[in-house]
Amino acid sequence: MLGQVAVGGGAPVSVQTMAKADPAHVDTIVEQFLMAKRAGCDIGRIAVPDEAAVESIPEIRERTGLPIVADVHFNHRLAVAAAEIGADGLRVNPGNLGGPKNLAAVVEAAAKAGVPIRVGVNAGSMPKLDGEAMEATAENMVSVALEQAKAIEAMGYQAIKVSLKASEIHSMVAACRLFVERSNLPLHLGLTEAGPMLSGSVRSAAALSLLLAEGIGETIRVSLAAPPAEEVRVARTLLIALGLRSGPVVVACPTCGRTKAEVMLVAERVERSLEGDARDLTVAVMGCEVNGPGEARASDLGLAFGSGGTGLLFEKGQVVAKLPNGQLEQALMEKIFQRALEDSDGA
Numbered sequence: 001m002l003g004q005v006a007v008g009g010g011a012p013v014s015v016q017t018m019a020k021a022d023p024a025h026v027d028t029i030v031e032q033f034l035m036a037k038r039a040g041c042d043i044g045r046i047a048v049p050d051e052a053a054v055e056s057i058p059e060i061r062e063r064t065g066l067p068i069v070a071d072v073h074f075n076h077r078l079a080v081a082a083a084e085i086g087a088d089g090l091r092v093n094p095g096n097l098g099g100p101k102n103l104a105a106v107v108e109a110a111a112k113a114g115v116p117i118r119v120g121v122n123a124g125s126m127p128k129l130d131g132e133a134m135e136a137t138a139e140n141m142v143s144v145a146l147e148q149a150k151a152i153e154a155m156g157y158q159a160i161k162v163s164l165k166a167s168e169i170h171s172m173v174a175a176c177r178l179f180v181e182r183s184n185l186p187l188h189l190g191l192t193e194a195g196p197m198l199s200g201s202v203r204s205a206a207a208l209s210l211l212l213a214e215g216i217g218e219t220i221r222v223s224l225a226a227p228p229a230e231e232v233r234v235a236r237t238l239l240i241a242l243g244l245r246s247g248p249v250v251v252a253c254p255t256c257g258r259t260k261a262e263v264m265l266v267a268e269r270v271e272r273s274l275e276g277d278a279r280d281l282t283v284a285v286m287g288c289e290v291n292g293p294g295e296a297r298a299s300d301l302g303l304a305f306g307s308g309g310t311g312l313l314f315e316k317g318q319v320v321a322k323l324p325n326g327q328l329e330q331a332l333m334e335k336i337f338q339r340a341l342e343d344s345d346g347a
């Protein structure tokens with residue numbers, strides 16, 4: 001468990017993001033996490049480079065309601081303090097904590113607080129061997145992760161998660177595949193330093209979907225040079241597309257010369273209105289009568305604009321209204337809202 005979020009053991013794959021602000025700016029971090037939570041974030045992670053960051057953890061937890069993972073490097077005292085003050089998880093690199101005695105202190109604090117430890121192995125910061133950084137092959141990354149996880153297990157603590165991250169897709173995928181052949185520990189997946197919004201999303205989706213489709217991965221992060229909420233939107237959309245999390249799907253036609261309506265804008269607004277929604281709901285926004293009625297009919301809710309200025313509103317495969325194009329979006333939004341009310345009444 002990471003706070004209230006179950007990890008592994010058949011629990012749904014969860015979505016994590018990381019705050020992108022100086023830990024001294026608690027209000028900014030809270031704002032980023034609240035937006036990420038609205039987009040469907042399950043777990044928030046913050047960098048903990050100093051005491052002030054440790055002390056911010058309870059306030060960030062309380063104001064966001066998210067489980068908070070403390071990301072600590074080099075200073076084992078900060079990891080101990082984070083566990084003691086109420087972090088829900090620790091993300092450490094056991095190799096840079098200053099030796100087994102320091103690691104033992106971190107493990108003892110984590111065990112006492114009942115918080116899991118993520119062992120993070122990153123291709124960009126492999127441990128040194130004979131003064132040289134080890135080559136980041138899949139074999140070496142897995143060996144390092146297993147060795148570090150075993151060191152924690154040998155101290156009598158089992159609540160461990162592992163991540164094997166690289167910015168190159170094939171290395172990261174190969175390392176994760178090899179790891180699950182050798183260990184049952186839960187894996188956090190991420191293509192590190194994936195890139196800006198578009199390329200980072202596509203590269204992350206390519207890497208993560210290869211693994212998730214094989215049943216590999218218990219938590220994921222899409223690491224973008226973009227705000228945390230954007231990372232979460234991409235991650236959730238990926239999980240919903242793969243059928244690993246429930247949530248809405250907006251089917252929208254790509255538009256062409258036949259449409260007389262603002263399909264792209266309407267589809268975008270409909271998708272935004274469903275942000276973070278956990279219902280399995282397919283909503284179609286279609287541009288004309290060529291494919292429109294077919295797709296809209298196959299969806300839970302949908303609209304098909306008409307080239308003559310009048311279009312159709314669909315619900316559960318049936319036409320429920322014929323309206324001027326300009327009124328269809330509002331009518332669809334009302335149906336979505338009404339469905340939410342019915343679902344909450346039935347829950």
Ligand code: SF4
Pocket residue numbers: 253254255256257258259286287288289290291292
């Ligand atoms: S549904 Fe109509 S507007 Fe949309 S792409 Fe197809 S033909 Fe073009």
